[in-house]
Amino acid sequence: MIIKFTDIIWGIYLNLMIEQITLICLTAISLNLENSDVLCRNSNLIVEKSIENKIDPIDFVSILWNETKFTTNLINHKGSCGISQINPKYTKYWNKKNVTNKNSEKNEIKRVCNILLDEKINITIGIEKFSYWYNIYSSKKQDIAFCAYNYGFRCKGEKNNLIPDSVIFYKNNALKFSKRFRKRLKLIKYKKIKVHNYIN
Numbered sequence: 001m002i003i004k005f006t007d008i009i010w011g012i013y014l015n016l017m018i019e020q021i022t023l024i025c026l027t028a029i030s031l032n033l034e035n036s037d038v039l040c041r042n043s044n045l046i047v048e049k050s051i052e053n054k055i056d057p058i059d060f061v062s063i064l065w066n067e068t069k070f071t072t073n074l075i076n077h078k079g080s081c082g083i084s085q086i087n088p089k090y091t092k093y094w095n096k097k098n099v100t101n102k103n104s105e106k107n108e109i110k111r112v113c114n115i116l117l118d119e120k121i122n123i124t125i126g127i128e129k130f131s132y133w134y135n136i137y138s139s140k141k142q143d144i145a146f147c148a149y150n151y152g153f154r155c156k157g158e159k160n161n162l163i164p165d166s167v168i169f170y171k172n173n174a175l176k177f178s179k180r181f182r183k184r185l186k187l188i189k190y191k192k193i194k195v196h197n198y199i200n
Contacts (some may be wrong), residue, residue: 008118019189021047024061027185031117035070038083040054040117049124058185059142060084060127061176065148066170072119081113090110091125146174 024043030037032069039046042076066076067085080087088108093115098108110124116122130149137153138144147155151167187193 003106015070017047017051020057023189024057026188028061030188031181031184033065033070033122035072038070038072038119039064041072042083042123045120045123046127049127053127053135055127055131057143058182059134059147059178060130061181062174063130063146063175064123066146066150068129075113079113080110081116082122083119084122084129086116086122086125086129095192107181142178143171143175147171149174165180 021043024047025036025040028039033039043057046060047057050060064070064084068083070083072083074083074085075081076085078087079089091112093112095108098111099105117123130145133148134140134142134145137148138155144155147163147167148172151163151168155163155167184193
């Protein structure tokens, strides 16, 4: 039996991916985060889509925590929906033809939000969105990407634009959570913390 080099590489890749999925789940549990079960059941998708979109899955986990604390059915006052708070108007599901007045716009937001409350759809769109802010807009600058996920094309200080305190608070929270999560994950990975102490 001949084992191809590509098969070996693929095997290593799969093992590393599985390890990352497991570590993300265990880290959330060990930190006693709210709704960690939601993160655990979606950790496979988060890691897979993060790799595809060339972002760090931990950064996206930080976005999810910052936006909704992993709550799947949240709709905010501006109409953004789901676990990663997607604006219905900027998705392929939005149909301009359905909007003729304020009432019809509300109905369209509701219709699209019902689609976006699907965890897998929402997370996939959220990762693609963050990938743009991280890889293209911010040129892989984590702090600007976190800011842009919340505040859009106004996070580089162009034209003397002042970033509101609420957005700075959002960005700093995401950075702190990312650092905290990453530190705990490493402790679990290198067996400096006994995970079974946190699991019922």
